[in-house]
Amino acid sequence: MNRLQFLVLTTLLFIASLIFTSPAAAHGERNQEPFLRMRTTHWYDVTWSADTVKVNDEIELRGRLYVFADWPKHLFELQAVYLNLGTNGPVFIKVATYLNDVPMMQSTEVEYGKTYDFRIVAKARTPGRHHVHPMINIEDAGPLLGPGKWIEVTGNADDFVYPLKTLDGITIPNLETWQLGTVFRVHAYWLILAFVWLGWWFRRGPSLLPRFRALITGREDILFTKADRLVTAALIVIVLFSVAYGMISTNSKYPRTSALQGGRVRVFPLPDNAEQVVVRHAKGVYQVPGRSLQLTLRVTNRTAQAVRLGEFTAANLRFVNQGVPAAVAGVPTGYPEDLIARNGLVVTPDEPIPPGETREITVEAADAAWETERLASLMGNPDSSYGALLFFFDAQGKRSVSEVSGPAIPSFTAL
Amino acid sequence: MTALFVPRLAGVLFAFTFIGLAAPRWCSGHGGVSMENDLCKLRAGPYVLHFTGYQPQSAPELEFCEDIPDTGYTLIVLDYLDPTLRDLPVEARIIRDTGDESDLERITVYHKPAAVYPRGSFVIEHTFPEPGRFVGLIKVGDQVSRFPFAVGTRGRRALMLYTFFAAAALGVGGLLFLYASRRA
Numbered sequence A: 001m002n003r004l005q006f007l008v009l010t011t012l013l014f015i016a017s018l019i020f021t022s023p024a025a026a027h028g029e030r031n032q033e034p035f036l037r038m039r040t041t042h043w044y045d046v047t048w049s050a051d052t053v054k055v056n057d058e059i060e061l062r063g064r065l066y067v068f069a070d071w072p073k074h075l076f077e078l079q080a081v082y083l084n085l086g087t088n089g090p091v092f093i094k095v096a097t098y099l100n101d102v103p104m105m106q107s108t109e110v111e112y113g114k115t116y117d118f119r120i121v122a123k124a125r126t127p128g129r130h131h132v133h134p135m136i137n138i139e140d141a142g143p144l145l146g147p148g149k150w151i152e153v154t155g156n157a158d159d160f161v162y163p164l165k166t167l168d169g170i171t172i173p174n175l176e177t178w179q180l181g182t183v184f185r186v187h188a189y190w191l192i193l194a195f196v197w198l199g200w201w202f203r204r205g206p207s208l209l210p211r212f213r214a215l216i217t218g219r220e221d222i223l224f225t226k227a228d229r230l231v232t233a234a235l236i237v238i239v240l241f242s243v244a245y246g247m248i249s250t251n252s253k254y255p256r257t258s259a260l261q262g263g264r265v266r267v268f269p270l271p272d273n274a275e276q277v278v279v280r281h282a283k284g285v286y287q288v289p290g291r292s293l294q295l296t297l298r299v300t301n302r303t304a305q306a307v308r309l310g311e312f313t314a315a316n317l318r319f320v321n322q323g324v325p326a327a328v329a330g331v332p333t334g335y336p337e338d339l340i341a342r343n344g345l346v347v348t349p350d351e352p353i354p355p356g357e358t359r360e361i362t363v364e365a366a367d368a369a370w371e372t373e374r375l376a377s378l379m380g381n382p383d384s385s386y387g388a389l390l391f392f393f394d395a396q397g398k399r400s401v402s403e404v405s406g407p408a409i410p411s412f413t414a415l
Numbered sequence B: 001m002t003a004l005f006v007p008r009l010a011g012v013l014f015a016f017t018f019i020g021l022a023a024p025r026w027c028s029g030h031g032g033v034s035m036e037n038d039l040c041k042l043r044a045g046p047y048v049l050h051f052t053g054y055q056p057q058s059a060p061e062l063e064f065c066e067d068i069p070d071t072g073y074t075l076i077v078l079d080y081l082d083p084t085l086r087d088l089p090v091e092a093r094i095i096r097d098t099g100d101e102s103d104l105e106r107i108t109v110y111h112k113p114a115a116v117y118p119r120g121s122f123v124i125e126h127t128f129p130e131p132g133r134f135v136g137l138i139k140v141g142d143q144v145s146r147f148p149f150a151v152g153t154r155g156r157r158a159l160m161l162y163t164f165f166a167a168a169a170l171g172v173g174g175l176l177f178l179y180a181s182r183r184a
Helices: A003-019 A034-038 A180-202 A208-216 A226-253 A325-329 A376-380 B005-022 B083-087 B154-183
Strands: A041-048 A052-054 A058-067 A080-086 A092-099 A115-124 A128-138 A142-145 A149-154 A277-287 A292-301 A307-314 A317-320 A345-348 A358-366 A385-394 A399-407 A409-411 B033-036 B039-044 B047-055 B059-064 B072-080 B089-096 B108-116 B121-128 B132-140 B143-151
Touching: A034 A376, A034 A385, A041 A128, A041 A385, A058 A092, A058 A128, A080 A092, A080 A115, A080 A142, A115 A128, A180 A226, A277 A376, A277 A385, A277 A399, A292 A385, A292 A399, A307 A325, A307 A345, A307 A358, A325 A385, B033 B143, B039 B132, B039 B143, B047 B083, B047 B132, B072 B083, B089 B121, B108 B121
Parallel strands: A052 A149, A277 A409
Antiparallel strands: A041 A058, A058 A115, A080 A128, A092 A115, A128 A142, A128 A149, A277 A292, A292 A358, A307 A317, A307 A385, A345 A358, A385 A399, B033 B039, B039 B047, B047 B059, B047 B072, B072 B121, B089 B108, B089 B132, B132 B143
């Protein structure tokens, strides 16, 4: 095959790979391993301030972030984290993020078994229907997504502006396009210089083999001519002058700058609740055909009031006990329906657990979502322990949040 | 044949293989059930359900799509990918593939009457005593999905796999032998 045929063939293959790609949709988080989604970060009380916004409008995501105590440490320890916004590309601009009211421009460290309030402010940039999640990036591991909601952005993409005023009074009319001309010019200048330099060395045609032959025959002296040395010297002068000029002119135009921050912000978790409901896993079975996770749990009520189990949440799926009014009220209008299990949570016995008592209860969380959200593949993972948060409520609606985790064994018996 | 014939032929075959693999395929050999983007789907009109088959007594680790590997106790679970399905009645029937569907009752081996399943999953449980060819009929609302399938295909599938890889190995070996002969 000659060069032209090879070039034509590779071009055709490249075009074929572009033409025959499938369209991408949302819910890429389903590709993450189930134990990652269940035993790392739990997001709850998540709200989105709007369902529909115009380009340039802001939305706010709020809620709580819980860092699972039974983190899969055998895979990766929790190090630096970065609070972020999970969307399909830059369709929203992240304006501000906070953990417990501490601005999160930089990374931070969070603790196992602790809870944090989060707030994310974002500005709509691209029209369309977008799936918007809170997200946290884990150093050396990757992103962990919270629940996602479809947000409609109306308007015209060309109308997007992002104005800013710096601390020393410089007004930036639109950060999206500010100084783009300068960026292109500087890049073009250095690219041209680079191509001229490369061109100088390759201008005489075949250049690698002749040089190689000169080296192996001990004729290094013919590799560089006087003209080569003159051009090299001129280029060094041009490069040094260009760098100096760029630095001096930029410093004179913008004398007050601060470096990109490489440190970490310190944030303290929310205080632990002195009164807690403690839950211990006793037995876990996943009924494969019925798509049902059945757990036997030992619950110790260390609060001052009798409590009932109101909600079981894992991997952003919510199973709500319809018999607990406070739990039902905890699902706000407009919460993504695909994350709420239709049949809810079945608890046996469902009577309130008095203060100080330890009781064994069985919990059934059944829904096709275990399969459609690709959580049932937990059974085939090397680490097949589930993880979940349990919400207990007393008669006044006061909530206690507990963590539970343990192995779940697949079963095909008793539909 | 020129000396470049074999490498060129290999290059063309490779290109077509690559393009063919890159292109999405819609197989309809099993009617309403097919593998799409690594997910086994059953289509009934506009509705899409996730189809998973199990034979826990003969192959507990295996999930199957379309044909059923062994005879015996079989579970088929249909998970609703569309939330609207949770409010619609779903009915299932398995009939022998006799080619004549004028009297369904006579050829029915399994029937689950229509019911609503708000949990989002519909389960078919049946024991196939012998190998054979069957047709599944799933009615979702007023939409019907028809999917022919075979029972007891495990041995045949293994034979097909062995035959394919043997043919591929022979083909590659033959091409290399021809190329080497030409070079010599």
